[in-house]
Structures are given as C-alpha cells and as structure tokens.
Amino acid sequence: MAAAAFFSCHYSTSLLTSRPNHPTISKTRNTFLNHQKSSLLYHFSPRQQKGTTFSQQCTSQKHPQSTPKEEKGGSVFSLKKSAFSIALAIGLITTVPTMGYTAYGSVVNPALSDLAVLISGPPIKDPNALLRYALPINNKAIREVQKPLEDITESLKNSGSRALDSVERNAKQASRSLKQGKAMILSGIAESKKENGIELLNKLEVGLDELQKIAEEKNREAVLPKQKELLQYVGSVEEDMVDGFPYEVPEEYKSMPLLKGRAAVDMKVKVKDNPNVDECIFRIVLDGYNAPVTAGNFLDLVQRHFYDGMEIQRADGFVVQTGDPEGPAEGFIDPSTEKPRTVPLEIMVDGEKAPVYGETLEELGLYKAQTKLPFNAFGTMAMARDEFEDNSASSQVFWLLKESELTPSQANILDGRYAVFGYVTENEDFLADLKVGDVITSMQVVSGLDNLVNPTYKIAG
Incomplete structure (x- = not known):
C-alpha cells in the first residue's frame, strides 16, 4: 500500500490490549425491538466500559459504521434508552434515514420532506472540503x-x-x-x-x-x-480571508486552553499483529474556529504528551477511540489543581456566529439545524462523553469509521450530540486497520500551535 503525501504506513506485526473508552452498542427496549425485528437489536453509544475489549478483524477498507465512548459500568456514547437511535438504525439498513424521535422516544414533528431537502445532493465526504466550507x-x-x-x-x-x-x-x-x-x-x-x-x-x-x-x-x-x-x-x-478570531468565547470558558484558529497534529500509531501495516502517521486538522474550547483542550493535552504511549481502547468497525488514562480517572487530571478537567459540549450551528454550549441540538429543539462540522467524513474526530452528561468530556476522543451516504448530516444520532473538532486528512483509510491494543507512539503538533491561548502545558507540575 502506498503511503499518502508526507505520511508513511509501514508493514509488519504485533498486539497489545486496550481499555475501551468510547461509544458503545447497547440493547434497547424490548417492546420497540420486537416491533422492529431482531436485526436492529443494537444502537450506537460513545463511550466504552473499562475492562472490555473489542475484537474485530481490521481491513484497509472503510467501514460504514462507527461510534464514540463508554463509561465505567455502563455505556456512555450509547444512547441506551434511545428509540431515536433504533429509528436511525432502520434508516441505515433501509437506506431511508428516519428522524422524529428524541433520545427518550418522544415524537418531535417528523418532517420527511424537510429532511429530504437537508440531505439533497451527494454529501460532502472529503475532510479537506468540509474544512474549507467550515471557515468563517x-x-x-x-x-x-x-x-x-x-x-x-x-x-x-x-x-x-x-x-x-x-x-x-x-x-x-x-x-x-x-x-x-x-x-x-x-x-x-x-x-x-x-x-x-x-x-x-x-x-x-x-x-x-x-x-x-x-x-x-x-x-x-x-x-x-x-x-x-x-x-x-x-x-x-x-x-x-479570516482576519482574527471571529467571536468571543463565553466568559466561563475564557480561561481554558482555546484554539483560536486551525492546527495540525501528526499521530503516529504502532500497529500490532497485522501483516499488512506496521506503523502509520495520521494527519489531523483541528478546527478551533468552530470548536475553540474542545480543540484547545485536545491540543493542550497533545503538548503535555498525554496520548503518547497510550493504547487504542476501542476499534469495533464503528469508531476508533482512545484517551482513557491509567487508573480510576476517566479523563485528564490537571496536576496543577489535582482535579479532572472537563470541557462543555460545543456545537457550531451552520449560519450562527458562535457555538452553542452545554446542550445537544435536540435538547435545544434545533432538530433541523445543520452542524458546521458534520459527521460526514471517514475519520471525523469528536469528543467522547458520558451519555447523560453533556459537559463531561475530558480526554477521550474517537474517530468515526463511516462515510455519509446512508447517514448524511443531521440524519444520524451523532450530529448535534457530540462535539466534532477536526478531521483526519491524511491516511484516514488506515484507521480501519487499527485495533484495541495498538499503541500511539506519539502525537506532535506540526502547525498552528501559536493559535493556542491559555496553554496549561507550560505550567510545571
């Protein structure tokens, strides 16, 4: 396999084990399932349970499904009580996206004609194109x-x-x-x-x-x-054409690490027990214009070498996920405060000048809103979080392994529920070859570090 541009994917072997922190798959209510048949017994959820491992044969082909993060003792990204996700699963299988159910099963004025308008035309799947259109x-x-x-x-x-x-x-x-x-x-x-x-x-x-x-x-x-x-x-x-940062971040988040612009990170992963791929370098572009708090938090952690040496903790064909540190904590503990650092849910709605914080678009009643950074591309990067705690994200991240023909923007359970803050723009196909136990040997910032304000990695201790 040829490596893309300035990146390399080498050939070789090996294996480790990993702890999952990611979207999970969980069973839903029997009454609804009986009606929808056994093929739809599972739905997505973003966070994986510690102590669980996912085994799935990796290939170099893109898979049509993927998810985010799990929590200890239960699924986090799993919208486990969500009839909405089952309805979407039906849409994925029948190729007819369905909307109209909230995470709790209530109807929210389904309007298929409007949905048809939202997903008309081929979806933009190229991560670089999505980033171009996301510029303010x-x-x-x-x-x-x-x-x-x-x-x-x-x-x-x-x-x-x-x-x-x-x-x-x-x-x-x-x-x-x-x-x-x-x-x-x-x-x-x-x-x-x-x-x-x-x-x-x-x-x-x-x-x-x-x-x-x-x-x-x-x-x-x-x-x-x-x-x-x-x-x-x-x-x-x-x-x-972008002259400065286009808006003010809310006061309560101004002191946090903020990425006011774009940055690029190279993630080098050692692939184990794979005769086809030995090592890969993935280029990740972070978009601070549309997710300054989320992207700033991640870039700050990269500079702290937080992810260096960490294993891939979930790789199930739906998502690749990592970021759960060793020990009881599920996120980053800031050594200067000895407390967990969390970031709010941060979603930029197309047509708005600043992101919305702390609530999903569904909770805000914005059922038809388009997100500026949609889950359209294979390798879309987002924050994992507790399912019922919108502001619980910390260090766990996931990359979606799907394209959007069957689940275009706003016709899936991810857009508006999880904070996208970047895309893998080089070697993204090789994400499908990663598995639990593969090791991130390093993450390095290659550009845009000067766009990071309030960096905490410079603080000793």
Missing part, C-alpha cells in the same frame, strides 16, 4: 472556483474519455469563475495577508491552465495530483 468566510466568488474543482472527483468516476471531457469542463468553469471573480476574491482577503493572497491566486490561475492541458492530453494519472494542488491554493486563499 462569506465570499461567493472563491466558492465558485472551489466547487468545480471539487467536482472533478465525481467526474473521474466516469469511464473512458467522458471522464477527461468532464474534467476539462470543470477546469474551464473554475478558470472562468476565477477571472470573473478575482476582484471580489481579493477584496475578501485580510489586508495583512493580501500579498500572500495575490501570489496564491496567480499560482491558481497558472495551475488551472495546466489542468486544462492535462485534460486535453488525456493524462488521467496527472489529474488528481493537480486537483489536490489547486484545492490547496484555494483553501489557503480562503484561510487568508
């Missing part, structure tokens, strides 16, 4: 350049010359949009970053011409590398 900008011109470039991925699914003809149309459309909207794009770039933005746009313009030539010459192998390069230019231009 409003510049239509740059989005009109971005969209046809992203559509090239779909164009290449066509066979023969049709694929390259479609790519050529995509390239021409993006080039035309860039020329027509260049002035508007430039006007949206922060003054302090204008010079860099101009340089990026010039590179983008040249690159689009090169992409057209690649398509005209029917050089299919060269399309994806060029697409990736051009989208990196687009993403960088869009990041240059």
